[in-house]
Each structure stands twice: as structure tokens, then as C-alpha cells.
Amino acid sequence: MNKFLKYGLSLSLAISSLQVIAEEVSFVSDQQRATAEALIENALESDLAYRIVESLTTEIGARMAGTEAEERARVWAKSLGEELGFDRVTVEDFTMPYWNRGEMKVSLISPYEQHLHGTALGGSGASKGSISADVVYFRSINDLKKVKDGDLKGKVAFVDGDKMVKSQTGAGYGPANQRRQIGWQHAERAGAKALLVRSVGSASRRFPHTGMMSSKDGEWAAIPVVALSNPDADQLRRLHALGKKMKVKLKSSAQWKREVSSGNVVMDFIGSEKPEEIVLIAGHLDSWDLGTGAIDDGAGVAITMAAAVLISELPKRPKRTVRVVLFGAEEVGLLGAIAYAEKHAESLKNHVLATESDFGARTVWQLNSNVSKAATLLIDEIGKVLAPLDIVRGGSDVKGGRPDIIPMAAKGVPTIRLSQNGMDYFDFHHTPDDTLDKIIPSELAQNVAAYAATIYLVADSDVEFRRAE
Amino acid sequence: MNKFLKYGLSLSLAISSLQVIAEEVSFVSDQQRATAEALIENALESDLAYRIVESLTTEIGARMAGTEAEERARVWAKSLGEELGFDRVTVEDFTMPYWNRGEMKVSLISPYEQHLHGTALGGSGASKGSISADVVYFRSINDLKKVKDGDLKGKVAFVDGDKMVKSQTGAGYGPANQRRQIGWQHAERAGAKALLVRSVGSASRRFPHTGMMSSKDGEWAAIPVVALSNPDADQLRRLHALGKKMKVKLKSSAQWKREVSSGNVVMDFIGSEKPEEIVLIAGHLDSWDLGTGAIDDGAGVAITMAAAVLISELPKRPKRTVRVVLFGAEEVGLLGAIAYAEKHAESLKNHVLATESDFGARTVWQLNSNVSKAATLLIDEIGKVLAPLDIVRGGSDVKGGRPDIIPMAAKGVPTIRLSQNGMDYFDFHHTPDDTLDKIIPSELAQNVAAYAATIYLVADSDVEFRRAE
Numbered sequence A, B: 001m002n003k004f005l006k007y008g009l010s011l012s013l014a015i016s017s018l019q020v021i022a023e024e025v026s027f028v029s030d031q032q033r034a035t036a037e038a039l040i041e042n043a044l045e046s047d048l049a050y051r052i053v054e055s056l057t058t059e060i061g062a063r064m065a066g067t068e069a070e071e072r073a074r075v076w077a078k079s080l081g082e083e084l085g086f087d088r089v090t091v092e093d094f095t096m097p098y099w100n101r102g103e104m105k106v107s108l109i110s111p112y113e114q115h116l117h118g119t120a121l122g123g124s125g126a127s128k129g130s131i132s133a134d135v136v137y138f139r140s141i142n143d144l145k146k147v148k149d150g151d152l153k154g155k156v157a158f159v160d161g162d163k164m165v166k167s168q169t170g171a172g173y174g175p176a177n178q179r180r181q182i183g184w185q186h187a188e189r190a191g192a193k194a195l196l197v198r199s200v201g202s203a204s205r206r207f208p209h210t211g212m213m214s215s216k217d218g219e220w221a222a223i224p225v226v227a228l229s230n231p232d233a234d235q236l237r238r239l240h241a242l243g244k245k246m247k248v249k250l251k252s253s254a255q256w257k258r259e260v261s262s263g264n265v266v267m268d269f270i271g272s273e274k275p276e277e278i279v280l281i282a283g284h285l286d287s288w289d290l291g292t293g294a295i296d297d298g299a300g301v302a303i304t305m306a307a308a309v310l311i312s313e314l315p316k317r318p319k320r321t322v323r324v325v326l327f328g329a330e331e332v333g334l335l336g337a338i339a340y341a342e343k344h345a346e347s348l349k350n351h352v353l354a355t356e357s358d359f360g361a362r363t364v365w366q367l368n369s370n371v372s373k374a375a376t377l378l379i380d381e382i383g384k385v386l387a388p389l390d391i392v393r394g395g396s397d398v399k400g401g402r403p404d405i406i407p408m409a410a411k412g413v414p415t416i417r418l419s420q421n422g423m424d425y426f427d428f429h430h431t432p433d434d435t436l437d438k439i440i441p442s443e444l445a446q447n448v449a450a451y452a453a454t455i456y457l458v459a460d461s462d463v464e465f466r467r468a469e
Helices: A003-007 A015-024 A030-045 A048-060 A068-083 A141-145 A173-189 A230-241 A294-312 A335-343 A346-350 A373-389 A403-409 A441-459 B003-007 B015-024 B030-045 B048-060 B068-083 B141-145 B173-189 B230-241 B294-312 B335-343 B345-350 B373-389 B403-409 B441-459
Strands: A088-100 A104-110 A114-116 A118-120 A131-138 A156-159 A194-198 A225-228 A247-252 A255-269 A274-284 A320-327 A351-356 A364-370 A415-420 B088-100 B104-110 B114-116 B118-120 B131-138 B156-159 B194-198 B225-228 B247-252 B255-269 B274-284 B320-327 B351-356 B364-370 B415-420
Touching (some): A030 A441, A048 A294, A048 A441, A068 A255, A068 A294, A088 A335, A104 A225, A131 A230, A173 A225, A194 A230, A194 A247, A225 A230, A274 A441, A320 A335, A351 A403, A364 A441, B030 B294, B030 B373, B030 B441, B048 B068, B048 B441, B068 B294, B088 B335, B141 B173, B156 B173, B173 B225, B194 B230, B225 B230, B255 B335, B294 B320, B294 B441, B335 B403, B345 B351, B351 B403, B364 B373, B364 B441
Parallel strands (some): A156 A194, A274 A320, A274 A351, B131 B156, B194 B225, B351 B415
Antiparallel strands (some): A104 A247, A131 A247, B088 B255, B104 B114, B131 B247, B255 B320, B364 B415
């Protein structure tokens, strides 16, 4: 029998009917609501999350997946988790291939010399010495896709494109990302010596935006692939429009190295009545190497840890276990998330709900969900509790709870999403500018308030979140 | 007899009396006012200035004083001036000492490794190999000033300080600049191997801010002096506050080289009645090497050239000569301005007025002056003509017309200043982020409108601008 049935609701009822019933059968008791409101108040007054992200970015700094710095971050996280009173803190190691950025330098050498602000994309090959070659301009990734095999022999391809569209939801990222992800396959097929692409990222600032490319049948680019900052790409576009012949010089020592270790840090506050049922909130511990990973994803680490700690300080633990997972190696392909889903394959059925904070530290503005119909009603009620934080209830069929949740969601774990305002996220994301100063303490605290109230109400509820098979 | 007297005004009258008279004796005829208003309208509809700065930053790029790129800029300017119909375009060469940035790399190596975003300051010495040393932290330049001779032997000094205060007037620049200008003298006196300073500049972005240091009795720093970006300086401050021992590694090949050539480009539209009387408007042609010198000072080049060209297109030339000077080697010590004041020493007495646009491309918001009492009344009337552009009449005793005007102002040339809004100027100034995308075409056009109307009314007037000796 499905737990859902204990609420006396029939799955065959239409949503609209369910909503009528919801007004009568509340999923949140007055006491739970009062507790959630107290959590919000406490969270808004607490600087715990800010202190956590300050400590991580200052004491550890950048922490690229598979490096000694990421390992120091795990030691830091375990020690902090124990200090903050988690009942159980475990580091779950896994191994991974390691790509190293090395050194990279790219300059325009004709029509004149100018240093270009670029960075190797994740998975890029090395230059094997220095490359000097004419640039072939492509207005977009679609134009590059049309290039014939062998047509770029001896050349460097430059794929322009449009600056990423800014939006609250980050909707511009996917379309802009294509040139970063698959551009190399076409450049290589056509025989190019290297590929330059306009950075994904919405800032008109002279920082390139890094990130992994996509592999093809397990193979990575053999040629150097370099993202150029938006203003540098603008300059090449204008020179091309003037009919100037462009030549670049490029040197990169990027390469894949041996297998290395990474790990996830798993921290539990054990539930008072149903300890085996897990409400999972996550952030990822690794960052790109260019910045210090404040918004991506020190903020997520801080928000979820602080929210869990605030819940743990209630007079009574919620019924279900609140688990914080700080994933390793997210940036390089969700490697920690995949390892977690494998290692916990048996207990995933006990994962009531999962969500990740991995979209910066600006205020949460929307609550989306992808859970059972009964749990949708609970989320609706949570939406009302969050409304004073300027959070609107969003869709009830929004897939995914952010990147590291994907592998477990694929195994049926229900998800919600507390969506941060992403309007300026891609101004800083994956650039050297992802540093602590971009986090506004009061906005970070609003995130903690939203997480604490939401996760408490989910963990203290008996509602079944899984959709019926 | 002073020309001033032809207005029948006595210099002994108090300002308040003058103002009463001004309402009766207008310095601007109805036709002149109509012409100025037409110039404003034309300027707001013209994209000439934008096309000029786009061409300069795209076709020439960065153009550091004394380099081949600055020479290309002079060729570009001369050719453009002739194309735009100036009556006379002259390049006036001079020689100058040349400092080269070379390559620079600085990293934190303890408590962990992290690349720091820094740049050598103008006049910095080289590292002679690589320096690895403990960091001694100073909260401010005042703290560094107190250090005793020899006390920093074997160390690298880091001078923190506060992030530059943002303001419309740029008032925060001077105070913040001290650590950049004289810090090296104290670090060197105390025996430090190198000096790091928090960048001048108001952006919380990971770009360092370059600029010249001050020489002392003609001597420059022998040690490397490096500006760190604000977020990097923040990080060192936090590590220091945590009591962490910091160590850095630094390598710089900055050095002074042989004497080289630079030059000013002087372009005239000759006056119809008093060709020997010169109304001088200026920008500087050189830029720092990190960006492409769009706001500093491609904008000034574009605004002044476009304003002069618009005036030249009137049915009748104004009475006085309108001269545009594009100075060379401003950034490295006003070398072009000094050369100009020397070369034109004899004719400076015929320079009616001088002003420079060298504060970016945001809208002009204030008109300041430092001219004779009669000319002040004319400027007051010009203020009324500019009011629809959202420009307010400022002070009538504001010294200086921007950097390159200083040497001639010191010789008695009267000045005005059309002050741009500098609120975000120091977010980009002297950083790699000084690129074309920072210029808003409509705001640039407002500048041209203000310059065109103002310079036309000054050049077509008979008022004496010099203050009585």
C-alpha cells in the first residue's frame, strides 16, 4: 500500500479537486508552521552561512576536482561538520581522471599584437610547442558545423556567437554552451590546429569563462580549445567585419593526467522517528581553479550546512533524517554525484527528496517541484510559508533539483528546486571573478531561511514524495 | 587696453553687480544661441564620435606611450584629421624615456598556492630571477610610512588600504593613489624585496589597476612593485586576520629602456576673424597597455574631434581657431603636454581657453570654469544652453581643465571643465577592462553635444578669458 493513501486521497482525483481538499486537510500543522516561521527568523539573523563560505574560500581557496586543494576542502568540511554537531560525518572516496589546465597564452599577432584574455576549456589538448596561424572566422557554432572535413588544415578556427542572454532563470546558458561543448569536434574534423570560442557568460568583462567540453565516445579534444572573453571576441568580430586578416599565436600545456582521488562528504542529522528516510540537500565542494568558488559553489555548501544546523537546533529533531552531501568533482562531469548514486543504489528508495543549491547566492525567488500529487500539496503549503521571503510557488512538474541531483533523480528520487535569481550569476560563474565579495550576506541568509523552513517541513512530514510507478 | 573693457564692465565691480548687468548685456546673441542649439541637436543624432573611438580601439588597439602602436595611432589620427577636413594637421614629435611592463607573475605559495591577479606599476623594477619571501602586512600606506630603515630586509611588503570610494567627481582617486605613488620609497628604504599594493580602482573585480608611480629626485623603484586586484587584496587581508603566515612568489621583467619617440597631433579649424586666437580642446592618444584605451582616452579623442568637426560644418566658421590636440604620452607623466607647452610657449598668450576630455564617456553633468569675470558670465550663459542636456553650472573658480592642460594652465591659459559622471570610471580605468563595450553611444553623443555647443560659443565670442594680472 502506498503511504500516500493514508491521507485518504485518491490518486485519480484531479489536481483542482485536490486543491479544494487541501484547504481542509492541511499538510502542515500549526505548530510546524510556527516552527518553520521561527527557523526563518533565526536564519535571517544568523551569519553562519556567510562564515562558512568565508572560511572555505579564504582558508582553502580554489579547489579544483582531484587536486590537493579539493582534498583539503574535504578535511575542512569533515572537521566543520563535526564541530557543528552533525551526528555522522563520512567521507566517501572515489577515483577520477584528472585534467590540468597548465599554462596558456594567446595573442593576436596580426593585424597588430594584442594579448587576448583566454583560458583553456576543460578537456582541451596541448599545443605541442607554439602555434602561429591564420584565423578563420565563424559567426556561430552552426556555421562551424557546416565546415567540410579537412577545410581548416593549418588554421585556427574562431567561433563567435552572441553574448549569453541574461535571465533570472539562467535560460541563456544552454544555447550559448553549445559552442563550448561540441565546437572542438567540428574544428578537429576539419583539421584546425586550435579552436577559439567566444566565452559562455553574460559579462562584458575581460574574463574568459571556463567549463568542461563534452567528450565524444569517451574521447576528448586533441587540439587546444580556448574560450575568449566577450570583449576580446567583440574585437575579433569587428576586425573580421573590417576585412582584416587575423593571425594568432597560441601556447597551451593543458593535459589529462593520471587517475586521482576525490570524494563526497556526507553529513547527517538523524531523524527522530524515521531515521532511515533521507531528505537530502546538497552543494558541491569542488570549484573551478580560476576563482575561489564562492558563488559556485561555496554558497551551496554554506546554505545547506547552515540550514541543517539551524534545524538541528530545534527542541526536537524532525522525523526524517536531514542529510547534507557536499559532492566532489561536480564541475568535471558530476563525478561525485554518479559515485553517490552508485554507492547508495540500495538506499535511494529511502531518499524522500533531494535538492541542491548550485546557482549562486542571490535571493531565492521561486519554489519548483517534481513530486507526488500529495507532496505537491505539501509543497504548495510550504510555498505559503516562504511567501514573506518574496518567493513565489513555481511549477509542480519541474524536473531536476540541480546538477548533482540528476543521477539520483534518474533513479526516481523526487526533487524540488529553490531557484536563486540568476540574473548576474553568469557574470561571475566559472571566471576568476567568482570570489567572496560577490556574495551579499543578507541575500545569503534569505537562502538559508528558505532552505531551513522547507527542509524542516519536508523532514517532519509523513507525506510520500515518490510518484506512483 | 584689455579686450574685456569693450563690454563696458569695470573689473572693480563685485560679482553680484556683474550678474545684474549680465542680465542686461548678453554675451550670447540670439543667433549664436540658435546655432549652439542646432549643434546640440546635430551632435545627439551623430554617431561620428562612436565611429572614431571604435576605429581607434579596433584598428590600433592598445597604444602605450613610446611604442610602435602609439606611432600607428598618430598616423591614424593625422590621416583621419585630414579626411575630416581640418585645415591643418601637424604631428609634433618629442622624445621620452620608455618603461616596459615585461612579464609578471605573482602567486601566494603559503598557506596554499593561488595565482594572484596583479600587474607591475609604471616605473617598477625587475625581480632579477624569482623572489620567494614572507609577506609583511600593512593596513595602510600610513603604516608603511612608519616602518624603520632595514626592517623589511628579505621580505615582501603588502600595503592594503581601502577600496577606492566611488563618486561622481572621482574624488576617491587621489587619496587611494598614495599607496601606488610613494609606497615603493618606504618599502625600498626598509629593504623589502618587493612591494604589493591594493589596486587603486573601485571595482570588486579581479583586475589590477596599473598607473605610474612617482619618481623621487628623478629615481624610480629598483624593486618590483605590483598592484593586486581588490578581491586578491581582500583575500590577503582575511588570511592576515586569521593569523596565517603568508608567502608569495614573484617574477617580473619590468624595466626602463632607451629613449624613444612620441608625439602630439595638432589639428586646427582656422578662425574666420581672429585666426591667431586659439580655443584648445584635447584628448590623449596614448593608452595603457592592458586595455584598448576606450574610456581612457579614446573617448576624449572622439568627443573633441567630433565636436570640432560639427562646428566646422556650420555655414560660417567661428571667429577664433578651434584646435584639437591629441596628446602623446599622457599616462607616463604628461610628457606630450609638457612638450606642447614648451614648443608653444610664445603663443600660449593667444590660447584663449583650454580643456581636455579625459574622464570617460558617461554623460557630462557639470560645467566648471576658471576664467576672467566677464568670461565667467559667458560661461554662465553657456550653462543655460547646456541645461537641457542635464548639465548643471558648477564652480567658477575650479582649477584645471584635466591632466594635459596642467602645464599650459600653469602658464596662465584659462580653463573650463565639462565634467563627466565618474561613478563607474574607476571600475575600468587602467585595467584590461577599458574596452569599447564600456561606451554607451547615446552618452558619448551627449558629450559631443556639450563640447560642440560650448566650444562654438567660446570660439565665436570676443570675450577675453584671461584674468587680469
